[in-house]
Amino acid sequence: MATILVVDDDEDIRELVELALTTEGHEVATATDGARALDHLEHQQVDLAIVDVSMPVLGGIGFTASLRSMERRSYGRRPRTTVVLLSALTAPEDIDAGLAAGADGYLPKPFRIADLLRVVQLHLDRRVGEAAGPDAGPDADPDVEDHEPSRCL
């Protein structure tokens, strides 16, 4: 099971995602905006961050860009955190902006719980595959190409 950070200013969404993930057995931490999420990551590593795009203080895209910047400056001391953005903005340009900022996936709201869990599992499996090295290739989900971010799965 994995440690997952859920970031959303809407309490209902936060609890929905948390409930869905904890039911699956994941360990969940939450934050109400991008700045707090970054603070959290300073102290505690997570396997995956599910982040809303439209938030006060620091939105999902700003959060992702900052996180990626921090990771680059650490020169490998920080492992790369997988980020899946979550948003009611579903226009192609919005999705492109999120992926360009460095997100690994983009899940439009509203989403089916099943879809959420599938996306989460997909990215967690890929992390495992990457950590195990190239030899672990056959274990990875054959539907997912290595560095192609999943868009709206």
Place this chain on the structure above:
Amino acid sequence: MTASPDAPARRPVPPVVAAAGLLVLVFLLAVSSVRFAVPGTEVAAWWPASGVAAGLLLLHDRRHWPLLTALLVPTAAAANMLGGRPVPLSLVYGVVNAAEVLVFCVALGGLRGRPSMMTGEDFRRLLVAGVTTGLGIGVVAGLVVAVMTDGDPWSTLRSVAASHSAALLAVVPVFLRSTPAPGLLEHRRVAVVGQLLLTAALTAVVFAPGQVLPLTFLVVPLVVWGATVLPVRWLTWQILVISAAVTVMTAEAGGPFGAPDSIDAQMRGAMVQLFIVTMAVVALPLAVAVQQRRTALEEARAAASALRRERELTSAVLDSATGTAIIGTDPDGVITYANPGAEGLLGRPATTLVGTRLTSLYDPQALQARREPGVSDLDVVVHSVVDGEPVRQDWCWVRADGSPVTVNVATTVLLGDGTGPGGYLAVTHDVSERRAAERAVEAALQREQEAVERLEQLDREKSEFVSSVSHELRTPMTSVLGFTQLLGTGAGGPLTERQRDMIGRIDRSGHRLLGLIENILSLSRVESTRDEDAAEPCDLREVVAAALTETEALLAPRDLTLCTTLPDEEVVVQGERDQLERVVINLVSNAVKFTGDGGRIDVDLTSTDHTGTIRVSDTGVGIPPQEQERLFESFFRATTAVTSGVQGTGLGLTIVRSIVEGHGGTVSVDSQEGRGTTFEVRLPLS
């Protein structure tokens, strides 16, 4: 005369016949001249044959002159022989006569075309040619006589020169072109008839045997009178006839010139010749001069008449232009003319306008506004025309009652005597109503423009509002659907069957509401972002393939046959790929929704030179004909769709049409209820 252009109505005699006739005439005249020679003289009193021979040449084209001249030689020779002259002498005379005629015709200018008798110059040329030719043949005849006979060469020279000169002067004018004088006889019938009768009678009387010499001078004034009343051609004929008569009468009966007791034989011929020459020389130039003056008078009269008609026309035009004010001024701008249109425009009679200044018609304030230092008011008013083309200008004039009137004035400079303008002409229209109408139209256009802008603004605001609302709706929908699903999975505790059923209903209704929100958002995006920048070349084959991938999930749980036909060549349109995919997705998902299991769906892509066509056909429930028109309206759902229990928002086809039309294409439907439906999307190729 037969070939004369003066009588075009007469049928022209063929040139050969005319030439033959004239040759015979030459022969007869020559014979009779020898025959009618004054008794006691060696040569004829005059020789009309040479005049007719000259006419023969002058009437014919100069190309035929050599032949005609050659024919004249035997003619004249034969006449001389018949007159009793020896053969060698006759032959020499024949050659000399023919040569004389040729020389005369050349001297008269016959090589340049048929000479005329219309001006004093024409007569002068005839006189010079006739006299010189006469003198020439006289000299030649004198030499011939001296060489071949024992006659007196000097007297031969004198009589031949005189007789030939007289013959040429009296006969040749008949053959010359003269000014046609149509209608002359109608105006002067009495004078013409009187002159002809009187001259004929007097000639007969004074040249009758036993008359005294001085009476012969009475004929000359009559011929001079004839010169003033007869056409030139008639006069030439009269002179010819009188000459012939005098010759015959003198030779046959004696008469004043032939009285043997008073005049010797030598003098008789000279008298006849001088008489003929006098008539011709006095009357011909006078007749020509009279005719010239008459022609000039007629031309002047015609010109004056034309000028009068033109003036009347101008006056009529000016008077009838009641809708146009036409005002003429002198160079100082004082009005000299105003037409009825000006009276109507200004509300005052023309008599009160004439004498006032043109500038006094203008509104003083309007004049003040356009006044420039050092420029007179008149120049301000007319300055636009001084440099050339008149420029139409709007001005304000003041009517007699003091009311202003907006006028459009075009001022023209009248040509003067060269030192400056001869005056000005102001052509003016009342444009008050037209200008008012133009202002009204302008204002209406302005209002319309504002209304359009306001509508566009409203439209933008509406689209933004819809987009924002749709977006805001998604977040709570996420919670509603998400928690419902969690409840359904038992995350909130175990569920009874009844609870599970209720949760299922919430979930289905929630998704239906979500579909509605999705479609509204999609439609508002299509309507609000129709910019060309987002357009890119799209291969419709890829668009169709991508859309079918998206709809795979819909097809998977169904028992439907999907057949896709794509062409081998690419079908490229300019457009937004996502939107075009949306079109195909909506059509295919409709087909899936409204076609029962076991049915078939066909997706075809074809292309012509300019159009790409996507056809989506199904074997589903179909659409009633009366509802096909409303199919693309927002929120409209066909009754077959409602009764089949398939959920939908009534926006799918609205979105399709909106996108297709945004790409410059068209969409149409063909359906039979219970049999199936075909949608056809046509897009212009790039």
